[in-house]
Amino acid sequence: MKFLWTVTSCAWAVHAGALRACGTCCTRLQRELGSKVSSPGQPAYNATEDSYWSLQEAGLRPGCILRPSTAQDVARAVSIIGTVDGCNFAIKGQGHAPAAGxxxxxxxxxxxxxxxNSTVLNADQSVVSVGAGASWLRVYQYLDPFNVSVAGGRNGLVGVGGLTVGGGISHFSPRVGWACDNVVNFERGAVFQAFTDIVSSPDFDIYTSLVAGFLYNSTSKTWLISNSAVYTRPVLDPPVFAELAAVPSISNSSQLTSLAAxxxxxxxxxxxxLFATATFKPSVEFMQEIFDILNSTFYSFNPEGGVVWDIAFEPLPSVMLSYAAKTGGNILGVQPEDGNSYIMLxxxxxxxxASNAAVEKVSRQALAAIEARAKAEGLLRGFQYLNYAAPYQTPLASYGAENLEFLREVRRKYDPLQVFQKRVPGGFKL
Structure with a gap:
């Protein structure tokens, strides 16, 4: 029965290949998302078709319509659509673009x-979180009792998503710029929250290996989030990664495999x-501050040929530090009693x-700003992971004065002529 209505609903496709693709796509979407997918003649389908501003748009007949209720629904739908050759799709906000298609x-x-269409104002009334499908009128009506507003559409029936993607002219634009200039971020908080919850857990799962990566391309001025979540037991979907897995994504390559592969x-x-590093105490809010600093530092910098910035966050749990005592200790200077932390690369x-000096200068500026903010908030750890440290950093000194002096004693004993100090130019020196 599902197959019959799906094929019928795709009768508007222009050729047999598109018909089959649409049928397959709608079938898979309904299998995954159930009643959120509607076909011609159903009330939800008709409601969407009747809501367009222009007759040109309303005159088109999709094979099926998905009305997601969560960002996860959208991610799942795009993943499904992407696997079906020839399955095309459109995205509708409030439907104020007049051109057909x-x-x-x-x-x-x-x-x-x-x-x-959710709308939520933060505690200090400085940032409002708005769903992509909301109308600007809904946003303004929500904000009115707080005596604040935001740079959005002049016509309240226009949608948040479409206006913002196109730039967005507001009544406030002469004062604050385009609507898109006032966007703080596009839903990255969920990743920060999931990462922090894993890192800060007092019962850190010892089978967890996690790297949360954020890539910025200076040419396209786009960010990409990529998480490497590895579990060292043969469990495909371990509970420790459940919160992270729930964050909308365009792909998920989870599988059971060997380390060799x-x-x-x-x-x-x-x-x-280039590499540079720092270590911090866990904090969702500070991870957002790191992102804001990086975004503001990188956005206007685009050297010839471009640059890709790769920022990785890795847990440094206290349970990992406890093993040193069992094997005679080490000189890294980090102790279990310090509590859980995370390393930033x-x-x-x-x-x-030709851009070497300019890129290095920008990286130092970004790291200095991040460390200064972390220090002011009491979140900066002294430890610098040597394998990630920049040449201008001092990872050996970050081990602590006592451990540094011990290393120097070893140097004096086994390298009295300072052969490794003076005849090997590279690396970090005592």
Whole structure:
């Protein structure tokens, strides 16, 4: 029965290939998302079709319409659509784009975002979180009792998502710029929260290996989040990663595999690289501050040939530090009683060697701003992981005065002529 209505609903497709693709796509979407997917003649389908501003848009007939209620629904839908060749889709907010096909489609899938319309003001009334499918009128009506407003559409029936993606002219624009200039971030908080919950757990799962990565491309001015979540027991979906897995994503390559296969990564092409590092106490709010500092530092910097910034966050749990005592100790200077922390690796890769000095300067500015903010908030740890440290950093000194002096005693005993100190230019010196 599902197959029959799906094929019938795709009768508007222009050729047999599109018909089959649409049928497959709608069938899979309904299997995954149930009643959130509607077909022609159903009330939800008709409600979306009747809500368009222009007759050109309303005249198109999608094979099925998805009305997601969560960001996860959207992520699941896009993942499904992406696996079906020939399955095309449209995205509808409040439907104020007049041209046919901008927010609706013939024979494909229309994703009606209007169910994602939540509006929440933060505690100090400085930031409002708005669902992509909300109308600006809904936002203004919510904010009115607080005597605050936001740079949004002049016509309240226009949608938040569409206006913002296009730039967005507001009554406030002469004062604050385009609507898009006033966006703080596009839903990254969920990743920070999930990462922090894992890192700060007093019962850190010892089978957990996690790297939360954020990549920024200076040419396209886009961010990409990529998490490497590895569990060292043969469990496909361990509970420790449940919160992270619930964050909307465009792909998930979870599988049971061997370390030999997992570690067999493709070689990176020859490029210029730099590393720098710092260690912090867990804090969701501070991770957002790190992102804001990086975004504001990187946004206007685009050297010839471009640069990709790769920021990785890795847990440094106290349980990991406890093993040193069982094996006679080490000189790294981090102790279990310090509590759980996380290491940040700030790296950059770029093709043009003429940009070396400029990239290094920007990286130092970003790290200095982050460390200053962390220190002011009592979140900066002294430890600098030597394998991630920049040449200008002092990882050996970060081990503590006592451990540093011990290393110097070893140097004096085994290298009295300072051969390794003076005849080996590279690396960090005592």
């Amino acid at each position: 901008f927010a609706n489609i013939d024979g494909g899938v229309t994703i009606d975002m209007t169910g994602l 997992l570690a067999d990564e493709a070689a990176t092409p020859p490029l210029n690289w 700030l790296s950059a890769l770029w093709p043009n060697s």
